[in-house]
Amino acid sequence: MASELINNTMRLRNLPHIWCPGCGNGILMRDVAQAITNLGLDRDKVVIVSGIGCSSRAAGYMNYNTLHTTHGRAIAFATGIKMAKPELTVIVITGDGDSSAIGGNHLIHAARRNIDLTVVVFNNNIYGMTGGQFSPTTPTGSLATTAPYGSIDRTFDLPTLAMGAGATYAARGSAYHVPQTTKLIQDGIAHKGFALIDCMAVCPTYYGRKNKKGDAVKMMTWQKENVVMKAKADTMTAEELQGKAVIGCFRNEENVPEYTAEYTKLIERLKA
């Protein structure tokens, strides 16, 4: 029996989903649905845009206006939708590769414009859909099918990247921390401007197995035991934070001009 939340926000006819047992994506998808529900948004006006990857399959299950696009370009499509109809709430669900490798350019430019999009990254530190190649967030030294001797690539920290590009809202959540992550996504959607929420997912099938992280339960337990809330992290030393992951909101800057609103002003000015 599906819960009331699932009944109200998912396309039951399209379930069960394609994700592996133990995949973190289902929890994160539910967090997004819960955040939309908590905000009481009109379903007709909510658009979910996704790219290509395991994570991006979420769009098809969610009962809103959903656009499953091409690999890496979800943010660009979303930019067009938001610009054309600013009254729509536009949420992007994307993967670490989708958003920061092939789609990295669109990510930084959307952040720079401060266009009112909410980008939720299901970050499993790997290319899941194509079978376990390393991504820009795969920790250096990790094994992946294209890093058989350990990855030598340095990594992106997505909230830091987004803030560097001008994002006015940046946060990190995790699959294990459901209420906290839901709230972070909710605040991101409510934020008038570009918001990125980097959500630590788990991919037991590829990242986990290749790197001997154990099964899904073990990977989730790792999050439970090693994730530190930002407020707490702020009181800790760098040494104490070694090997930990910090979740919370890193920036929430209101009153920065939002892109589509600025354009609307331009239209009004030309009318006058």
Add this chain to the structure above:
Amino acid sequence: MGKKVLMQGNEACVMGAIAAGMRFFAGYPITPSTEIAEISAQELPKVGGRFLQMEDEISGAAAAIGASVAGVKAMTATSGPGFSLKQEHIGYAAEAEIPVVVVDVQRVGPSTGLPTSPAQGDLMQARWGTHGDHPAIVISPATVKETYLEAIRCFNLAEKYRTPVIFLMDEMVGHLREGIEIPEADEIEVIDRTVNKNLTDEQAYSIPEGKYAPEMAPFGEGLHYNISGLFHDETGFPRGTAQSYEKFMNRLLDKVEKNRDDIEKWEEKFMDDAEIAVVSFGGAARSAEEAVIEARKQGIKAGLFRPITVWPFPEKALEAVAKKVKRFLVVENNAGQMVIEVKAHAGNVPVDFLGRFNGSVVDPDEVLAKLKEEA
């Protein structure tokens, strides 16, 4: 007819598009298409439309498709290298059945080529550039006035068939200035996509009996459906069998195949008693036409056959011409692309070719010399 103005081809493209209802443009600058972005930036906000300068051509196409999904008529424009970058999204719009107009003001390639001299080397790319089988509607104007009017037709066909339409311009026409009379609003036909308000979420991609395109409302109007570049069922969700995929693909292709009468367009001049048919399109057809006129003066029975819709190629019309003429001469600003199509439909009639691909325009004198040689 409305007021008379001197206008550049690229400007005519934008003004025609706006007359057709374009209210969204997204793109990235590249000569010789840049004026299309510049003029869109200037004119769109005046009519309540919106302009976006994106970070590259890929995102320009994506944003335009996104705007169309939200129900706003949208266009993107580019040239050469940028057209290569747009290909993936042309296929996406075809598969997901989203109306969008993609302008390519051709320049010499490959790669950066000879910037930014005229060429027509993207004819085949406009047909086959994106991967996989797909329908293609490609229109190529030869004059500034035609650019204005055909830009309107691009939008009409895109909306009617819910498919991407490529406006294949070239530098010659894009940068040409000619006097044109701007038609009044009531003199042009503007087609909007048909929307069936009675559809349920599950029926978004259903096809009405006897029609070729779905009729779902844009995003934001109460229908909650999925759009995907994956093969999908009537709900838009990726699901189906080999048989249903074949049926889907056939319908996509039939949008064009079964509606050739509506989509094809060509011009014939001096063809009634012609013995040599010169086949040419876009800017090159200007030189071809001049050569035909001069040849007639010199007693050579030449005529002009000019595809305006270049894809689908007006093959039945060309086959009819093949029954009447003794020779074809194909004139293009490339190393031989339309000539392949002409040969495929010319039957036993010999087909000659005159191509220029060094960055200069085909000269009417060259065409005339060739006609004399053959006469």
